[in-house]
Amino acid sequence: MSLKAKNIGLVLSPHTIYATEALADISLTLSPGTILGMVGETGSGKSSLLQVMAGLQPPTSGAVTVDELPVYGSPQDTPQVRRLIGISFQYPEYQFFEETVARELAFGLQRQGLSPEVVAERSAAALHLVQLPLSLLPRSPFELSGGQMRRLALAITFSLEPKYLLLDEPLAGLDPAGREAVMAAISAYCREREAAVLFVSHNMEEVTRVAHRLLVMRQGHLMLDATPWEVFSHAEAIQDAGLELPPGYRLLAELQQRGLEIPPSYPTDREQFYRLLRNLLT
Amino acid sequence: MTSKYEITTATLQGDPPGKEQPLLPFIRLREVSYDYPTSRQGQEEFPALRDVSLDIYLGEFLAILGANGSGKSTLARHLNALLVPDKGTVEVAGNLSSDQLKRFTIRQLVGMVFQNPDNQIVATVVEEDVAFGLENLGLPRGEMQKRVAQVLQQFGLWEYRQLAPHLLSGGQKQRLAIAGVVAMAPQCIVFDEATAMLDPAGRREVLACMRQLCQQGHGIVLITQQVEEALMADRVVLLDEGRIATTGTPEEIFRQIDLLQRLQLEAPLLAELSWRLHGEGLLSEHRLRNPVEMAADICLSKRKI
Amino acid sequence: MGILRGITIGQHYPVDSLLHRLDPRTKILGTMVYLVALLGANDPLPFLAVAAVTVFLCTISHIPWRLLSNGLRPLRYIIIFTFVLHLFVTPGGTLLGQLGRLAVYSGGVWRGAQLAFRLVLMILTTSLLTLTTSPIVLTDGLERLLAIFKPLGLPAHELAMMMTIALRFIPILIEEADKISKAQIARGADLESGSLLQRLQSMLPILVPLFISALRRADELAIAMEARCYRGGEGRSQYIELSFSRADKVALLLLSLGLVATLGNMLWSWFSNGV
Numbered sequence: 001m002s003l004k005a006k007n008i009g010l011v012l013s014p015h016t017i018y019a020t021e022a023l024a025d026i027s028l029t030l031s032p033g034t035i036l037g038m039v040g041e042t043g044s045g046k047s048s049l050l051q052v053m054a055g056l057q058p059p060t061s062g063a064v065t066v067d068e069l070p071v072y073g074s075p076q077d078t079p080q081v082r083r084l085i086g087i088s089f090q091y092p093e094y095q096f097f098e099e100t101v102a103r104e105l106a107f108g109l110q111r112q113g114l115s116p117e118v119v120a121e122r123s124a125a126a127l128h129l130v131q132l133p134l135s136l137l138p139r140s141p142f143e144l145s146g147g148q149m150r151r152l153a154l155a156i157t158f159s160l161e162p163k164y165l166l167l168d169e170p171l172a173g174l175d176p177a178g179r180e181a182v183m184a185a186i187s188a189y190c191r192e193r194e195a196a197v198l199f200v201s202h203n204m205e206e207v208t209r210v211a212h213r214l215l216v217m218r219q220g221h222l223m224l225d226a227t228p229w230e231v232f233s234h235a236e237a238i239q240d241a242g243l244e245l246p247p248g249y250r251l252l253a254e255l256q257q258r259g260l261e262i263p264p265s266y267p268t269d270r271e272q273f274y275r276l277l278r279n280l281l282t
Numbered sequence: 283m284t285s286k287y288e289i290t291t292a293t294l295q296g297d298p299p300g301k302e303q304p305l306l307p308f309i310r311l312r313e314v315s316y317d318y319p320t321s322r323q324g325q326e327e328f329p330a331l332r333d334v335s336l337d338i339y340l341g342e343f344l345a346i347l348g349a350n351g352s353g354k355s356t357l358a359r360h361l362n363a364l365l366v367p368d369k370g371t372v373e374v375a376g377n378l379s380s381d382q383l384k385r386f387t388i389r390q391l392v393g394m395v396f397q398n399p400d401n402q403i404v405a406t407v408v409e410e411d412v413a414f415g416l417e418n419l420g421l422p423r424g425e426m427q428k429r430v431a432q433v434l435q436q437f438g439l440w441e442y443r444q445l446a447p448h449l450l451s452g453g454q455k456q457r458l459a460i461a462g463v464v465a466m467a468p469q470c471i472v473f474d475e476a477t478a479m480l481d482p483a484g485r486r487e488v489l490a491c492m493r494q495l496c497q498q499g500h501g502i503v504l505i506t507q508q509v510e511e512a513l514m515a516d517r518v519v520l521l522d523e524g525r526i527a528t529t530g531t532p533e534e535i536f537r538q539i540d541l542l543q544r545l546q547l548e549a550p551l552l553a554e555l556s557w558r559l560h561g562e563g564l565l566s567e568h569r570l571r572n573p574v575e576m577a578a579d580i581c582l583s584k585r586k587i
Numbered sequence: 588m589g590i591l592r593g594i595t596i597g598q599h600y601p602v603d604s605l606l607h608r609l610d611p612r613t614k615i616l617g618t619m620v621y622l623v624a625l626l627g628a629n630d631p632l633p634f635l636a637v638a639a640v641t642v643f644l645c646t647i648s649h650i651p652w653r654l655l656s657n658g659l660r661p662l663r664y665i666i667i668f669t670f671v672l673h674l675f676v677t678p679g680g681t682l683l684g685q686l687g688r689l690a691v692y693s694g695g696v697w698r699g700a701q702l703a704f705r706l707v708l709m710i711l712t713t714s715l716l717t718l719t720t721s722p723i724v725l726t727d728g729l730e731r732l733l734a735i736f737k738p739l740g741l742p743a744h745e746l747a748m749m750m751t752i753a754l755r756f757i758p759i760l761i762e763e764a765d766k767i768s769k770a771q772i773a774r775g776a777d778l779e780s781g782s783l784l785q786r787l788q789s790m791l792p793i794l795v796p797l798f799i800s801a802l803r804r805a806d807e808l809a810i811a812m813e814a815r816c817y818r819g820g821e822g823r824s825q826y827i828e829l830s831f832s833r834a835d836k837v838a839l840l841l842l843s844l845g846l847v848a849t850l851g852n853m854l855w856s857w858f859s860n861g862v
Contacts, residue, residue, distance in 0.1 A: 041481045041482065041483050041484075042451065042452050042480075042481045042483075042484065043451065051769065054773060056769040056772065056773060057769075082772075082773065082775065085773075086773070087770075087773045089766060089769070089770045092770065094767070094796055094799075094800055095767055095770045095771060095774075095792075095796050096796065096799075097791060097792050097795035097796050097799075107774060107775070107776075107792070108774040108775035108776075109775075111774075111775035111776070111777065112775060142799075145350075145351075146350060147350075156774065157774075160774070160775065172479075173478065173479075175349050175350045175507055175546060176349075176546060176547065176548040177349075177546055178350075202481040202482060203482075242481065242482060242483040243482055244482045246551075247550070247551055247552055247572075247573050248551050248552070248555075250573035251552065251573040251576050251577055253573075254573050254574055254576075254577035255577045255580060255581070257577075258577055258578075258581050260580075260581065260584070270551060270554060270555075273551065273555060274554075274555055274558050274559075277555060277559060277564075277580065278559065278562065278564060280580065280584065281559065281564040281565070281580065281583055281584055281587065282564065282587070359810075362814055364810060364813060364814055386816060386818070389813075389814060389815070389816045390816055393814070393815075394811075394814040394815075396807065396810070396811055396814075398804075398807060400759055400804070401803075401804045401807035401808050401811065402807065402808065402811035403755065404751070404752065404755065404808070404811075404812060405723060405751060405755065406722050406723055406751060406754045406755045407721065407723050410723050410826060410827070413826035414812075414815060414817075415815040415816060415817075416824075416826065417823050417824050417825060417826055418815060418816040418817045418818065418823055419816055419824075420822045420823060420824045421824055422824065423824065423825070423826065423828060426824070426826050427826075430826070444601075446758070447755070448755075448758045448759055462815065463815065466815065466816070
């Protein structure tokens with residue numbers, strides 16, 4: 001039971017002089033209960049890969065399966081495939097179009113043929129997960145603050161209860177408070193639904209906070225696939241991929257080079273960094 | 283005009299710290315207050331300003347730092363007369379922005395680069411977009427060609443001059459936007475969250491451009507909510523709910539971790555760690571450090587134990 | 588990015604040729620005269636003359652024939668439809684065959700072929716204009732031609748600026764529409780099935796966000812333009828130099844001759860039909 005991409009290749013605008021290889025021979029498996037982080041610079045193929053895995057962009061070669069079901073199989077399977085996989089694009093709040101938050105939430109649920117009661121129930125549950133009050137339901141989605149909009153967009157994806165969740169830059173453009181709230185919502189969903197999450201970003205620091213494994217993309221190739229800590233030891237590969245090692249890990253690497261012993265469980269938030277250093281110094 | 287200039291300088295308080303500064307502030311804001319006429323739906327990104335007084339100098343790198351809704355973009359738009367204060371005055375090299383006839387001059391003196399590179403490029407060819415501002419200034423063709431060639435080379439875009447802008451990368455597009463502004467020969471350039479939509483590589487490109495322009499004597503104003511970016515400024519202004527909360531060198535600002543937290547800003551990780559470790563008496567000094575310096579100081583403290 | 592890299596709006600094909608070097612104003616006027624001549628050429632002889640001019644222009648443009656014929660492809664059904672329609676509905680001439688109630692006359696064959704060819708020639712020549720002229724030069728030429736009508740209140744500069752901005756944002760909005768429709772499909776939108784009305788309704792989740800986004804972009808662009816000292820066409824200079832070369836003068840002379848011949852032909856056929 002997993003979302004699997006096997007030897008994915010993707011050529012955009014094939015048979016023209018503009019033909020570009022967006023993805024080359026990429027295989028990966030997303031299993032329930034895990035959070036995968038994917039990092040890479042703009043144009044490295046992250047978003048294309050996400051769309052291929054979501055069933056929205058047929059690959060040129062290779063295959064995608066979800067729970068053994070081919071994602072690009074017969075049209076009869078399509079509704080089921082779509083229900084299993086949820087995707088949230090960059091700046092998802094730009095896709096709002098309804099007059100009220102309630103109708104915005106109901107849009108996808110109604111199309112699954114659910115009864116009004118179930119629609120209301122699931123909408124409320126999704127708002128609760130992202131910690132938005134029910135009093136927002138009759139409001140216009142365009143009146144919300146930036147952080148609230150992003151959380152509503154996530155709630156819409158959550159309400160469809162996908163087992164596999166693909167998120168493209170879910171924290172882009174948010175302030176620290178907004179980032180915290182969104183991060184908490186993603187972890188909560190993953191925990192409660194035992195869902196699998198693929199979290200795409202160009203910021204290594206934010207991905208590291210939640211990801212169990214890190215994938216590094218560069219020019220359509222999957223460069224590294226390892227635990228965050230292992231990835232951080234490849235400083236050169238990170239630089240080549242146009243990314244930046246977060247300052248906290250640069251500090252740890254520096255300390256290690258100076259002969260200090262860093263425990264194998266690496267810190268993922270500020271509190272853990274602080275405790276690690278305090279232990280070192282006492 | 284000059285005499286008026288000098289009399290008011292005498293009443294100035296709080297000269298900017300660091301380096302030798304030219305004597306006169308280039309942009310001078312005095313008790314600027316502003317309210318948006320009617321808050322449009324979903325447009326809360328433009329909060330009000332309250333009694334903002336600020337001097338900006340040429341050759342200075344100033345960062346204006348604030349959370350969403352602190353009024354930083356509203357402030358930025360006052361610097362080149364895109365907005366005019368309800369109360370108080372904005373003066374650019376002696377030109378008051380309240381004077382309709384001076385606005386064109388002000389916009390020539392203070393250039394502006396915005397957040398979304400796609401939405402500030404006008405023309406369908408790179409070269410022609412650089413010329414857009416020059417055409418507005420009514421410059422003769424020979425002069426335009428000279429300047430276009432010069433800035434395209436300066437910002438590494440010469441080989442792309444015939445390309446359609448949507449074929450450029452994010453960093454390149456933003457460099458094109460900067461080139462279009464620099465070609466107009468402004469003295470001061472305001473970057474309104476100009477790195478927010480870029481990836482690390484693009485961000486590095488654009489920050490390098492800013493540094494280069496500052497060294498050439500331009501005044502640089504960087505509007506940002508990224509605390510790490512404000513570290514490279516000469517002076518930082520912290521904005522909160524339309525008011526200036528404090529100003530100082532990055533060093534002075536980032537020592538005040540509690541203040542940053544109160545203003546919904548995330549202190550740089552290493553600054554916060556240094557502050558907390560120092561608070562427990564585990565690190566001898568609290569100051570800004572890069573990872574290498576921090577590691578060295580930690581090793582030093584450890585040896586002492 | 589990506590998928591739409593291949594799309595160049597206006598399809599400018601930058602090679603060096605006499606046509607490429609001509610002033611855009613000459614080419615715009617030329618296209619207009621050509622279209623009048625084409626519409627006026629009803630008899631075989633003038634029609635062949637116009638066709639010959641087209642072949643000549645295509646040849647000296649140095650644009651591959653494959654690219655020119657590519658431009659015809661999207662409209663091939665309309666061309667075929669035109670031919671078939673006139674084949675059956677135009678009476679006159681000798682009866683060539685009958686299919687139930689449908690009769691085909693020789694007049695219909697001639698008329699259908701003429702109209703279909705007229706469409707082909709029209710498409711070829713107008714795409715020749717955009718293929719040999721970059722969009723920016725084209726809008727500049729248009730702006731300066733339209734400036735003649737400025738005293739009558741025609742906002743020549745504003746029209747040209749609108750065209751430029753439209754050309755600039757079309758690729759961005761196409762890409763955005765693609766992304767939004769994918770996102771809405773992922774949310775459960777069904778864009779493919781249902782009646783025509785249902786399908787139109789199902790476009791709303793795409794059109795509304797696209798429209799909001801276009802407005803936001805327009806808003807930001809207006810501010811950015813103002814910040815770069817834009818204040819309309821007054822006091823603006825122009826970066827691109829347009830000047831009539833010797834080739835332009837020759838072309839304009841030939842065009843005037845062509846115009847006289849066209850008008851003469853039209854008058855002649857009008858009188859001969861009238862009598």
